[in-house]
Amino acid sequence: MAGVSIRQVNKLYDGAVHAVKDVSLEIHDKEFVVLVGPSGCGKTTTLRMVAGLESITSGEVLIGDTVVNELPPMDRDIAMVFQNYALYPHMSVFDNMAFGLKMRKFARAEIQARVKQAADILGIHELLHRKPRQLSGGQRQRVALGRAIVRHPQVFLFDEPLSNLDAKLRVQMRVELKKLHERLGTTAIYVTHDQVEAMTLGDRVVVMKDGLVQQVGEPLELYNAPANRFVAGFLGSPAMNFVEVRLAERGGALWAEGDGLRIQPLPEQAGRLARLNGGRATLGVRPEDLRIANGSDPEGLCFEADIEVIEKLGAQILLDTRAGSHTIVASVEPTVRARVHDRLRLAINPDRLHFFDAANEAAI
Amino acid sequence: MIEGAAWRKWLFFYLPLAVFVIWLLFPFYWMAITTLRPDGELYRPWNAKNYEPFWTANPTLDHIMLLLEETLFPTWLWNTMLIALVSTLISLVCGVFAGYALARLKFPFAGSLGTGIFITYLVPQTLLFIPLADVIRNFRLGDTPWALILTYPTFLIPFCTWLMMGYFKAIPKELEECARIDGASRWKAMIYIILPVAVPGILSAGIFAFTLSWNEFIYALVFLSSSEQKTVPVGVVSELIRGDVFYWGPLMAGALMGSIPVALVYSFFVEHYVSGLTGSVKG
Ligand SMILES: Nc1ncnc2c1ncn2[C@@H]1O[C@H](COP(=O)(O)OP(=O)(O)OP(=O)(O)O)[C@@H](O)[C@H]1O
Numbered sequence: 092m093a094g095v096s097i098r099q100v101n102k103l104y105d106g107a108v109h110a111v112k113d114v115s116l117e118i119h120d121k122e123f124v125v126l127v128g129p130s131g132c133g134k135t136t137t138l139r140m141v142a143g144l145e146s147i148t149s150g151e152v153l154i155g156d157t158v159v160n161e162l163p164p165m166d167r168d169i170a171m172v173f174q175n176y177a178l179y180p181h182m183s184v185f186d187n188m189a190f191g192l193k194m195r196k197f198a199r200a201e202i203q204a205r206v207k208q209a210a211d212i213l214g215i216h217e218l219l220h221r222k223p224r225q226l227s228g229g230q231r232q233r234v235a236l237g238r239a240i241v242r243h244p245q246v247f248l249f250d251e252p253l254s255n256l257d258a259k260l261r262v263q264m265r266v267e268l269k270k271l272h273e274r275l276g277t278t279a280i281y282v283t284h285d286q287v288e289a290m291t292l293g294d295r296v297v298v299m300k301d302g303l304v305q306q307v308g309e310p311l312e313l314y315n316a317p318a319n320r321f322v323a324g325f326l327g328s329p330a331m332n333f334v335e336v337r338l339a340e341r342g343g344a345l346w347a348e349g350d351g352l353r354i355q356p357l358p359e360q361a362g363r364l365a366r367l368n369g370g371r372a373t374l375g376v377r378p379e380d381l382r383i384a385n386g387s388d389p390e391g392l393c394f395e396a397d398i399e400v401i402e403k404l405g406a407q408i409l410l411d412t413r414a415g416s417h418t419i420v421a422s423v424e425p426t427v428r429a430r431v432h433d434r435l436r437l438a439i440n441p442d443r444l445h446f447f448d449a450a451n452e453a454a455i
Numbered sequence: 456m457i458e459g460a461a462w463r464k465w466l467f468f469y470l471p472l473a474v475f476v477i478w479l480l481f482p483f484y485w486m487a488i489t490t491l492r493p494d495g496e497l498y499r500p501w502n503a504k505n506y507e508p509f510w511t512a513n514p515t516l517d518h519i520m521l522l523l524e525e526t527l528f529p530t531w532l533w534n535t536m537l538i539a540l541v542s543t544l545i546s547l548v549c550g551v552f553a554g555y556a557l558a559r560l561k562f563p564f565a566g567s568l569g570t571g572i573f574i575t576y577l578v579p580q581t582l583l584f585i586p587l588a589d590v591i592r593n594f595r596l597g598d599t600p601w602a603l604i605l606t607y608p609t610f611l612i613p614f615c616t617w618l619m620m621g622y623f624k625a626i627p628k629e630l631e632e633c634a635r636i637d638g639a640s641r642w643k644a645m646i647y648i649i650l651p652v653a654v655p656g657i658l659s660a661g662i663f664a665f666t667l668s669w670n671e672f673i674y675a676l677v678f679l680s681s682s683e684q685k686t687v688p689v690g691v692v693s694e695l696i697r698g699d700v701f702y703w704g705p706l707m708a709g710a711l712m713g714s715i716p717v718a719l720v721y722s723f724f725v726e727h728y729v730s731g732l733t734g735s736v737k738g
């Protein structure tokens with residue numbers, strides 16, 4: 092097995108569309124890395140360059156210690172699972188899984204053994220004689236996975252493999268993928284636009300936007316310390332609340348003043364914000380970091396809001412509230428009694444305030 | 456389907472269907488019945504008392520015997536078969552590879568090349584036979600099967616290329632990409648994955664090409680002169696119409712027996728053929 096290094100890779104389609112911009116990533120051996128981002132951000136393109144299906148405009152891709160820029164896909168020792176499964180329609184499940192081994196001239200007994208082993212792992216033993224069109228979506232997905240694992244490749248590449256499945260099956264397959272990775276330990280690069288998939292599957296997550304890497308890190312690291320406003324807003328559901336504020340010094344302390352609320356950052360954060368004194372910034376707070384204020388909450392972390400919509404989700408209640416001109420979503424305990432049009436006092440958990448530069452959107 | 460009362464189904468489905476079937480099959484029926492009617496009935500005037508054009512009480516095989524014994528019909532049949540098969544084969548091989556290249560490989564001017572090939576198909580044969588006649592004469596191929604085997608592909612290859620290009624484009628490219636990651640070269644991916652998946656398309660192209668060359672008339676008329684080299688369409692017309700005398704019985708017998716092989720080919724492949732035309736590839 093091997094790691095993958097992507098070094099300052101660029102991709103220009105037809106010399107015009109700059110799909111991937113200066114992407115650099117070090118993917119370690121046995122690591123499960125997820126590329127996530129909105130549609131069109133260059134995830135698939137990056138993956139296809141690693142696979143060798145798309146030429147690399149500039150930069151280098153290494154698998155193990157070998158530069159693979161010029162190697163054809165067949166010599167890269169990788170396996171890829173496609174969104175539409177790409178099962179060979181004229182071959183049985185067994186032949187689909189055996190094809191890669193046959194191409195590499197494995198002995199017949201070895202092929203039998205490996206396909207059987209993969210079929211055991213994935214629970215598709217009874218399906219081996221069927222044709223792909225006789226399978227359900229979930230079964231096809233398993234066969235596609237089986238075809239990848241029989242080869243024992245250096246690296247697995249996944250391009251949105253679960254997005255054609257229904258919600259329940261997706262959750263189930265997600266767990267299975269995770270288990271499979273734990274069992275095989277093969278390095279994997281996984282592309283998705285689903286942030287939940289990214290957070291649950293990835294050892295590390297790479298957030299991309301417009302061909303640029305926004306942030307790389309472990310899931311909770313990205314969640315708790317997003318590098319910029321985009322990452323903060325992209326990860327987490329419901330999404331982080333953003334409020335445009337003006338920073339001003341009042342009575343010796345720095346305050347963030349927005350329409351309908353005044354917040355006083357903790358001293359340490361205020362220190363970093365000091366250089367923006369008198370300027371603008373974006374304040375971000377996640378819905379689950381808001382709660383109904385009680386008497387002991389400091390004045391600087393509370394604000395008043397009117398409830399506009401109440402969404403009872405069971406495990407928590409989402410309150411869509413209005414403070415000034417801003418809509419702010421708060422996720423509160425299901426025991427909270429609240430009615431639409433009530434006026435509430437909400438408090439922010441003190442160390443959970445995020446600030447972003449108004450100009451370049453970087454976290455402060 | 457048509458819902459509601461049974462009579463609606465009869466009125467809106469079976470009745471129109473029957474009209475179409477009769478409309479389409481009548482020429483074949485006419486061909487068959489004329490083949491079997493004796494000359495005496497064929498040339499009876501329309502106002503005669505026992506005039507019955509759609510039926511015969513005294514079927515005869517005379518016309519067929521005449522065709523087989525007094526003309527070179529068996530030879531023509533053999534010529535047509537050989538020429539149609541070989542030219543179809545040549546065109547299919549070229550068309551499949553060219554169609555694949557145009558659909559899948561990235562090279563400069565791929566798009567305009569595709570259009571160019573289609574335009575050659577649009578040049579009418581009635582014009583193209585003039586320069587081709589010159590070529591045939593220069594290579595001394597006149598009056599040999601090669602004259603047709605080598606000229607039919609001029610319209611069959613563009614046709615097959617265009618049809619196959621469309622078909623290949625409809626095959627998800629991930630299939631091939633997956634095969635190439637699985638360890639197949641582009642060539643092997645084509646042989647093991649793309650061609651098997653494209654079989655319905657290849658069959659439709661083949662059947663079309665076969666029919667086109669089977670029925671071809673102008674080139675066969677111009678490039679072949681001696682009776683034993685002729686193909687069925689030309690042979691039947693040139694030997695059984697003498698001046699203004701039409702030997703209707705043998706003519707129709709020739710037409711009938713000439714269409715039987717094509718009908719057989721169609722019915723044999725009909726299932727693949729239909730799915731090929733509707734271009735259904737399921738992943
Ligand atoms: N073959 C191509 N030719 C030209 N431009 C392309 C091509 N493939 C992709 N692009 C462009 O490159 C950019 C990145 O595309 P890519 O497929 O990598 O996005 P993605 O992140 O995978 O999006 P999605 O989540 O929708 O799959 C897009 O702007 C897209 O339009």
Ligand SMILES: [Mg+2]
Pocket residue numbers: 134135136
């Ligand atoms: Mg994609």
